[in-house]
Structure formats: structure tokens, C-alpha cells
Amino acid sequence: MPHNHPETELHNPQSAKPPLDPHLKALENEAIHIFREVAAEFERPVMLYSIGKDSSVLLHLARKAFYPGRVPFPLLHVDTGWKFREMIAFRDEMVEKYDLDLVVHTNPRGAAESVTPFSHGSALYTDIMKTEALRQALDAGQYDAAFGGARRDEEASRAKERIYSFRTPDHRWDPRNQRPELWNIYNGMIRKGESVRAFPLSNWTEVDIWRYIQAEEIPIVPLYFAKKRPIVERDGMMILAEDPRLELLPGELKREEMIRFRTLGCFPLTGAIRSGATTLDDIISELETATVSERQGRAIDRDQSGSMEKKKREGYF
């Protein structure tokens, strides 16, 4: 296959980056197309920003899509209060650096009823602090479209998710009754109160995400890189032990391990992996030989088979 028209791209002399390979370029073009389409068709779009690597890619693509203008919608972060400390610092740095509008929402029931991952268990905690909180925030903002970073390769029930995923006024997803989606023509017609979730990264895989982060030099939370960090082992997962709210259970021991995270969420529910990957090159080569999927480190997916589909029907992203 010949290279994708190298003669059409003059390199920006200020940039040291080589042009994207045709594979990543095609994925980027598709995502930008989706961003522009949603921004043009909906009155109040918002971008769900979870601070993870997919969100970082999503944000980068949004900036590209609307350049030279600024990102024409706010970012929404549903903060459970239990995110990694470094995630919050990173979030605030990005908002400052790229002149973004950020909306942060935390479910008031968390404080009022002392809902924690320890006291309520991962399923109930996630339902209240993530799913319910997201619904509250979307209702409060009267958003009619919400961008998310979900990828179809992540989990079985996502494989059938549309790029424009229709939601009822109470944010429910009906997997049996999705709108057909042909070509790259998206149906954005909704009634008042209804909304869509739009997924510009639908066709990306985890390796694509990392290769794109590398090619585009996109900043990400340092927790993705291996480092000696304090951990405890719980339920077969290695949990980061730096937050004073994490109480050691009888028999648990804090120790240092060379670890990193493949996904980032709430620290008590996110398992680390042993890794020596300190650079993007390391991460990509680790991934290409990885034998477990990235969601393996997520407690909430393991409750039962089909659990993600259930959460999605109820409005989880």
C-alpha cells in the first residue's frame, strides 16, 4: 500500500512530529467528523471527562476538531471524591492550559449518607456516585448530547453501541431498540428531554489509543507509567495505598511495588499491574504482548457476567 499522499502534507516546521500513519489518521478523521457533527446538531453538548487516557485523547481530538476556535462545549467531570489525587491535579492543569470550561459534579448523597466504596460495596457505590451522579449532572446542565470516550473493543455489550447512542429522558439505553446507523450519517433528531451519547472513539482499540498518545504527544496522568508506589493487596487486586482514607484490614500489609495502571477510576476499585513500563514505548510493547484485557483491573465489571450491559441500561456511561 502506498503511503497516504505524502506530497499533500507539508510539515509544520515548528513541529518535530512526523505525520500520522494512515491508520491513525483515518481514526482521527472519523472522530473529528463526529465532534463537528454533534456540535452543529445539538443545542447543549457536553464532553464527559474522566481524566483517563481515553479522555485525554478525546480532549485532544476536540481541540483539533474546532481549531482555530476553542472547544465550544464544557467538560463534565463526575467526581466521586475517590479519584486518585494525581488525576485531580492533572485535570486542573489541563483546564488551565487549554482554556477549557469545566463543570464538576459530585452526588450530594455521597457526603450526606457517607457513601464510600468500603461501606457500600462496589456495585451500590458505583450506582450512586457514578451512575446517579451522572444523571443528576446531565439533568442539571440540560445537556442534549454528551461525548464519551467509550470504545467498542472494551467490553462485549459495547460492541453493539452506536456512535450516536440514543437515551430516553431518564437516560436509559435500550439495546434491543437502537437506531440503525449507516455510513457516516448520524441521526441526531430527538425530542425535548431525550439525549444522545456520542462516542467518537468507537472504532479505536486500546493500542490505537496509546499509539496516538505517542504520535501526538498527548499529556496523560503519570499513574499510567510504572513507578515504585505503595500498595496493598485486596480481593486479588493491588490497590494504591497513599490515601489516608484507605484503612488496612487485618492481615493486609502496605508494601512498595513497581506498578502502573492500565485504566484509572476510583482508587479503591482500580487494580494496578506490576510493570516496568516507564515510557510510552514500553507501554505499547507491553500491550502488544499483554494477555489480559484492560478491564480486568476493574472491580465493577467483575460483579457478574453481563454487568456492564445492566449498568448501561440504567444510565452508566
Add this chain to the structure above:
Amino acid sequence: MTAPAIANAALDEATTVAAFPAQEPVRATRDSRPLRLITCGSVDDGKSTLIGRLLWDTKAVKEDQAATLERDSSGKQNDLGLPDFALLLDGLQAEREQGITIDVAYRYFSTDKRSFIVADTPGHEQYTRNMATGASTADLAVLLVDARVGLLEQTRRHATIATLMGIRQFVLAVNKIDLTDYDRSRFEQISHEFKELALSLGVRQVTAIPVSALKGENVVYDGRASMPWYDGPTLIEILELATTRSAQTVGFRLPVQRVSRPGESFRGYQGTVAGGSVKPGDSVVILPSGMVANVTKIVTFDLVRNAAVAGDAITLVLDRQVDVSRGDVIASIDSQPMTGLAFDAQLVALQPEGIQPGKRYWLKSGSRRQRVQVQPASQLDLKTGKWNHADALPMNAIGKVHLVFDERAIFDAYEQNRTTGAFILIDPDTNNTVAGGMITAKRAALGGIHAEESRVILSLPADLADQLMATELFASRREDAEIRRVNAGKAAEIIDSIDG
């Protein structure tokens, strides 16, 4: 359809056939776009097993997913001790309960040469709509048959739908070949029949492969040990070599998604190039207004570009103040799309309400959405391949329709451009997507002729009449026409005798 020379050439190579052009020795490298393919076949043909096998042998399945599989399949492992691949694919609980795939799912895998996006669609008859959805973006179709059973009516149906949706590369996977004791003549007979079918649809890039998805033979790894008689490519080799569609040879098209005005000094038109290429200095026309301008700049986030090609998401800056808004198309001045109020199209009806005659829908094509009245004309009989007259189209029907617009519409024929020739119909009552359609031609304005009940008498030379009567349109309404053969003098007499 007759193409004897090509047919013979293809049939001579009945076993391995490489209809993939021999003059394309360059192997696809990772430097290529992802290949999008669709798999067609029924549960019984082993489709889920084939896709599962592709994912498994390219290592797209990770250990934890495999563990979930084994937990779920509870003893349903096959005789090779592998998990039930179908469970890996049938992600939704509703499907697991019914044991069938009820929607389009997308799967991802890659080799070191290329990455692939598979639209996995159900084979059941009532799900034509899902297949059409999956086929709309596909570059290639893998059709699956059971070697013991051979071609079925549904094979013809799948091949027809794939062709209609614009797919021009077919792979026939003759599966479960192990259950025929690797019967070479059986394989050759099936692939021969399929090639005839494909040729009748006008598809010449056809490869047939004997496969055992269960045992992993000729999918990713070759099956030489069991089938020494087959020395053709494996499925993955064909997929690595297949071509991706490109709309770069046609006229420049930029459907405008939005106008970017970050400040008074900048005004750019944002969209994805839907055909051809553009460079600064090019003269372009803005449709439907017809205003003309020149391109001054192609703006992207990080590259100074001196050209953009089909597929690129860009921001275009023009040299003068012109009125351009979302839904307009910026096109090359010397190769313009069709604009008009009436078009002919083919479409697939996607919802239980079907397509009702004379109903007004929303039509969306590119970034343009407008009201349209839809008049069904005929419906394709997937069993026979014939078009029959129809006034309405039920769900899953493929039909020919006339589209009539209030405001001028802008299209290319789908054959020429798979982006600017495609559209969806949206029901204004439900907001649901009710059809996917492909433009075939612009309709001439037949002022006056079209009135109800009126008929037209044409006097034509016999050879021209032969050609007209050979068209699909004519054949589909043959019963509406009266035909007499007369000599030129008699024709003149008859025509003269009619009061104008």
C-alpha cells in the same frame, strides 16, 4: 448479465482463484487504513465460530475474556477444548437468551500488517436491515456456507444486499470442510456456483477458500496438513491484501458541517472531504447557491497543508465573503454534483412501519437535512433477483423509489461516490431512522406527462425500443405497457391520427 470472457477466466481458476489483481504485488503494510469487512452467514454456517477463530488466532482475545467465556459456556466447550466462540461475540443478554445474534456488532483485530473492523451481522432473513447497516461501511464481504449444504437462498440474498450497498470484493468461506473429509470436488463445485452468482451480480473480485473455523484451518493458519490439494491463500492473507475504498478520483466534495468564526478575522468551513482533492488556488462552487470562490487556505490543527484528499477532516478558507452554511456542499467547479428537486434511489426499509407511499420524511445526506416525499416504485425479490411493482415497502424490503424535494437537493450517484450518494430517511413522527438509501439518478422534470391516468404513445426505432424494454424499470412494469410492431409509415399514420 453476460461477461463471457471474464466468466471463463474466473471459472478456469475454480479452486483458488485469485481474482485479486496479479499486478498488485505490494503487500499491505501497517501503513494502511483499517479494512472494514462484513461477515454474512447463518448461525448454522458457523459464522460466530469463524469470527471467534479470527479473534482467537490473531490474539485479540485476552485471558480474562477467555476466562469469562469458559465460565459462561459451562460445559459447552467444543471437542478441541476451546471455549464456545459464539459466547464471546453475542454480547447482549437478550441474544444469549435467544441464542441468535440480533444486531450489528463491531469486532476489532489486527495482524502485523493491517488492522480490521468486522461488522458482525445476523443471518436470519428478517434482519436484512442489520446486514445493510453493516455493509454500508464495508470494503469487503465474507460470505459463509456450510460445505455439506452448499449455497442457500440466503447466500444469494446476502450477496445481493452486499452488492447493492456497494461492496465489490467477496470472499466465500466454504466452512466445515473437515466434515466432508476435505472433499476437493465438493469445494470446487460450491466455489464454481458461487462465482457464477457473483458474476451475475457484477462482482469479479471473488475468492473461495475451504475452511474449518472450528479447527482453525485456512483462517489464520494454513490447512495444508489436511488439504494438501489447496495451495491458495488463507482468509487472513486475503484480508491483508484487499483494497480499501477510496473516493479520491472523483470531483472534490466538502459537505459543510459547521462554520468556524472564532473572531472577526477568521471564517472557515469545516467538514470531511467526501470526494476528490483540493488545494489552495482551486476554484470551487458553493451549492445549492451556485456562488463561486477560490480556496485560499486549508487549515488543520498541526499541519500546514497544501492539499487535502477524500477522508480528511479539514477547515477550508475561501477568498471572498460568500454565504455558506451547514448543509451546503463546496464542490469543484468543473465536476459538480447533481442538484435538483427529483431523484431516483434504491433503499432498504429498516423499521416495522416500512415506507409508506407519499409520506414526507426527513432526508439526511452528509450534513444536509431536508424534507422529502418518497414514492415507492418497485421492490426487489431477493429469491429471483427481479424487481416487482410496489406501492409501499415493508420492513427489510429493498426498493426503488422516487424522491421529490421542496428545496433543491445535492447528490452524486452512489456508484460514483459512496458518501455523497448515500442518505438516511428519518420518520418525523418517531425520529427513528427508517431507511438507508442510495441515489441512482437525477430525475428529469417531465412536465405535464406525469398526470394521473394519462398515457404516452412513443414511436421508436425497433432497436431503441429493444434497449428500453431491456431495462429493469421497463421489465418491472411490463404489464403496464402495450406494444405493437409496425412499419414506419403506419406509425406516422397512427400518430397523425391522434388529436394532439
